[in-house]
Amino acid sequence: MRRRRGAALLVAMLTVTVVATLAAAALWQQWRSVEIESAERTRVQSGWILTGALDWARLILREDTSNVDHLGEPWAVPLQEARLGTFLAADPNSNMAAGDADNTFLSGEITDLQSRLNVASLAGAGVKNDERVESFRRLFELLGLPAAELARLAENLRFAEDINVDNQNAARASLPPQRVEQLAWLGVSPQTIAALEPYVTVLPSNEPRVNLNTAKAEVIYAVGRGISLADAQRLVTERERQHFRAVGDERKFLPEEGKFEPNGVSVNSQFFEVRGRLRIDNVVIEERSVVMRTGREVRTLSRERGAFEAFVPADGRR
Structure with a gap:
């Protein structure tokens, strides 16, 4: 009798365990379906x-x-x-x-x-643009970034943009970047990318012009020639009072020797x-x-x- 009672108790416990397991599995499946749907x-x-x-x-x-x-x-x-x-x-x-x-x-x-400065303007059709490189050089110098990385960036971008690159340089050519963080493909360090991010962009064209009405003082300084960061900051202050309506309106706020890169600035975007x-x-x-x-x-x-x-x-x- 005791053995029969023990066996019955064991069967009952196993049945309860199986039922509880099946109920838990069904509940989990239902919860999972609700979460997926949500x-x-x-x-x-x-x-x-x-x-x-x-x-x-x-x-x-x-x-x-x-x-x-x-x-x-x-x-x-x-x-x-x-x-x-x-x-x-x-x-x-x-x-x-x-x-x-x-x-x-x-x-x-x-x-x-x-x-912002357009990285894509550094090179076009595999030809490095020295005037644009000079703008980036001024920015790198202002931010305390290594000039060697700028040289590497300009050179690698030239190979990336050159559709007629020869076999000798094909190994150096990478895909043209689409975003600033992809400048790492061209040999730019993460620290330099982080420092550049507020001031540069990668546009789908080599459009070089910077909008004087929206650019930061550091960017205005970079595209300028014969101007200081203080001069660039003055332009930012003056445009807050009255935005520039045409290229040339900024001349009265610049020193006599101050100018901008030819076709390097605009007042529209x-x-x-x-x-x-x-x-x-x-x-x-x-x-x-x-x-x-x-x-x-x-x-x-x-x-x-x-x-x-x-x-x-x-x-x-x-």
């Missing part, structure tokens, strides 16, 4: 929102019909983090749940890429970077896009989405 829903919704934000930015740039670009225009005002519900409140056709909108925050900014940041609960999704404006047409040249470096909306002076 993640996919978040991914799709975030894609829609960030695409809408990019279209909004393109509309702002398209509606800017002036021939002068400066930091007092609507596109230069960053969007501080705001609850998505404030944007959707005016849209009666929105199908996003109120709870989702209240937990979703959007922020972003538009940056003038021609406020074609290339812009649009950054959007979406925060849904603890999930942060960021997107950056490069757009080109030609007249009333604003084309998207590239889009990247993912986790980038820490992004804080600018104060409109970038």
